[in-house]
Amino acid sequence: MTPKEEYIMKKTGLFQNETLFFYTYIAHNGQIYKTTAASLDVCRKLRDRWQRHLSTSFTGHRHIANYAEVKKKVENAVRFCYKNGQRFFYVGGAIGFDTIAAESVLRLKEEFPDIVLIVVVPFPQQDKLFNNSYRNRYFNILNMADEVITISDSFSNFAYLKRNDYMISHSSQLIAYWDEISLGGTSYTVRKAYEKKLTIYNLYK
Template identity: 50%
Template sequence: MKEKESYIEKQKGIFGDTTWFTYRYEVNGMVYETSAGSLDICRKARDKWMKMMSVAFTGHRTIRTNKYALSVSLNEEVRFCYENGIRFFYIGCAVGFDMMAAHTILEQRKQYPDMVLVAVVPYVGQDVYFNKEDKQRYADILRQADKVVVLSEYYYAQCYAHRNDYMISHACRLIAYWDGKSAGGTSYTFNKAQKKKLVIHNLF
């Protein structure tokens, strides 16, 4: 992901005692500009702008329905998001639905090169218990992602929940694959997204 942040700091007011920032942020050819009395306010406004163009994914590690039908629905939903202004796609790098979503985005990025795949890793070594095939898929996803966010150097009890919180906090939409009854990370993320009033599309 090609990011560039720049700003001009000026003193304003009759006595030149007021600081004013003119801010510009560029990412993958998209440009956001604003101005405010502090750099922190400018960056918070930028984050809000990016959030309105972002979607997160959550789903079961075992695909329990027809994989081909799910793949078709997932492709349609990703394309719909893109056509409606979504550019940032957050995935949690787990096996199952997460990896299917990541590969869908990578395929569609060939047609829409301004798609941004953000891989959110809960801790270094997330793939330690993956089988050989999933380890390779995981490595390929991280290698091809536009941005990799690693939240912790080590595993800890709530690391997956915090990974899901991070994605929800950065998105305005959620694409889910949840059976509506199972407990666990997918249920947690789905319910958290509802409380945060994200737009949710469940593909189960």
């Protein structure tokens, strides 16, 4: 389902010279958020704050040694977050942990029909260096996701960081798989999450 917003503008005040926006947002899973504010911009900011509190992002290494164990941990973590109110899950679409995370959320749709997968890709053709197996899984994830967001029109290393920033700014929790040693995108994202005071679950431990 494509999210949609509706609003009605009404004049108010003693002299009918003020405007109020009565705003309704229907999310990917049919959840409804309503608010009233003096501008559409404020309504949307309040909507984003509401959805952020219901959202979790993923970050993790591309090389996973104990694949079956990590897969089980991810599914348990998603199930735990869902039962504690989380409905929207953001993933970056890379190989390794991102793929495990995305496929886990998609599998759990059978158990939780209102769970939402949002894939945030840094640029088109992120899959250019993927092997055939990962490329097929990647496109299957994109096809089955509730929404795909593309951060940049073209490749750049900065686009990866902007992708990670986007996910953190739209979430209240982070499910990570970080060895607490390696530097790179996962380390960057976890540190950003600490700065923003997100709740962090590190499945590497």
